[in-house]
Amino acid sequence: MSVLKHSKQSRNMASSSLGRRLVACLLNVSEARRKDLVESVAKAALYDTEGVRREGTTVLNIFNDHDYNRSVITIVASVDSIRDVVLSACEKACGLIDMHAHTGVHPCMGAIDLIPIYPLGEEVGVEDCAKEARAVAQGLTERVQGTGAFLFGWADSPLQRGLAQRRKEMGWFKKTPDLQAIRPDVGPQPQKRFGLTGVGASPYVMNCNVTIDTQDIATGRSIAAAIRESTPGGLPGVQVLALPHGGAVEIACNVESVKGSPPSHVTAGEPWPSYSIGGQSYCHAPASLITARVAELAGMQGVGVKGTALVGFTPLECRGLAELALSHGIAEFWKEQRGIRM
Template sequence: MEGAVVARCGRKRTRNRKARKCKSFALRHCRPVRDMAAVGQRLVACMLNISEARGRDVVAQVAHAAIACRGGQWREGTTVLNVFSDEEYNRSVITIVARIDVIALALALTSRVDGTSAFFFGSADVPRNRGLAQRRREMGWFKKVVDMSTIHPDVGPSPQRRYGLTGVGASPYVMNCNVTIDTQDLAVGRKVAAALRESGEAGLPGIQVLALPHEGAVEIACNVKSIPCSSSWAGTVPWPAFSISGRAYHHVPARLITARVAQLAGTHGVAVRGTALVGFTPRECRVLAEWALTLGIGEFWTKQHQLYM
């Protein structure tokens, strides 16, 4: 599968969850179109996170602006596949897919919006290709008090607190998989998260984890990175896989994440409530994006239930 690339632009990682809806009908009936092969190779998905969920009109306006030209018309080659809002966290995740050059995107952003500045990561960080976490550390992203004068963006003026600093880049698809465990004890959740993340004692490759209180329980919120295929990790059951420019990638499946969380939480006498994905798997994202772009649907998220549910 070509074109499973994710771009991330924003100030914070997602803390949202989504009760995952069945997409089996869509994946059976919305097949990739053959003459879309060239399009698929250039598709970029952006999971845009915004600190708003309770004002639904505001969220809808942001989603529309993501695919609109200055005059308000639909920008050809773009679509919003999904909008998920979590009112408890007051955050929304907007899944945007487009044919775009991420470096050109950063240049356009800083030239059109006064005061904005950006740094590059992933494939946009030429030639070093540094990851988002590394770039954030270099920028002082995780410090409680940041000295803005020490930050040197790749594009735009010296950053100002009013406008912040935007990370722009592209990497193999990152999926969000959240497992809820039946406890309010955040300490237990943190122990599970520490063991689950890639560097942990029971860690899974490509997994970044936080434990967060949510709706009277604890959510094990995972970023699931796609990594180069390696037989040393996948075991006897193949993991979901795709390719970008001829290079093969795969990712830990949600079932394995759920099983590992259940095992780790079980040692503390805690059960799993359920698992949810925010947005799509790489395959779902690509198939639905190609279908939406073939049909010329910009606001796919407003029509998806009419089309395939």
């Protein structure tokens, strides 16, 4: 029987939880123009060096962006195995990507630019994710000589600084970051070939990119500033960059999950998807609200919206699709996901 016919049954299994202690890693690698290379990194997470499949692991999605020259690989596994899974993918990537030759409009500092670990249910605790993130950072710098890492979120003990703050401190937003001026949290001074990697753990962060129909980057930056969390009246949990993209401007949003319920004045009457970790409730701004806010601000400047893209999934979608993939033993789920309806 096809996977598609089983989707309703698997959705029910997901809602009842199979106790897999699942976590997701949205691995950000600084390559998108060689898709075969990126797929080989994804497969390194799924299969050992002998080609034997790692049980209980799936790659749900591979998002490639040519202009950014950046890919996001959505890996899901048990928190007890995520360390080896992710490190295998990182070793492969570092062997194939040379930052001396990298070009792209998206800021980045490393061949593996970001390793975030997110719990996908109540079965996994905050400290579980923090511990594994710190172990991944240590393992990466030991296995690949010349790599360095900084920590963020729950892994950054005791301060637990957010990703945006840590990136700013490391110079990630600069056009040409100075690796020699960086003091990594883990590992030695990073070599240019590998660069610096951010490693951390937090509630799920969704990526939502809205393209506006203009090439004026100043217009994009004004919109980004208006919806950014740090701006009065901005959207909670939303971190934003405006970047040139495909002959237009993309409002690229990291949508962080926030504790509790959002203030009523920012919801516009639209419910925010919610879930819990360790008994603590979290929610995140829906993509539809972000798109509507961008469209409103762009329209005030006579600019239209061309479209919205989610890089991967919402937290609930990620959990549900992971249960579906693992229930049917699908490792390379990204190849089949277009034919599946949850």
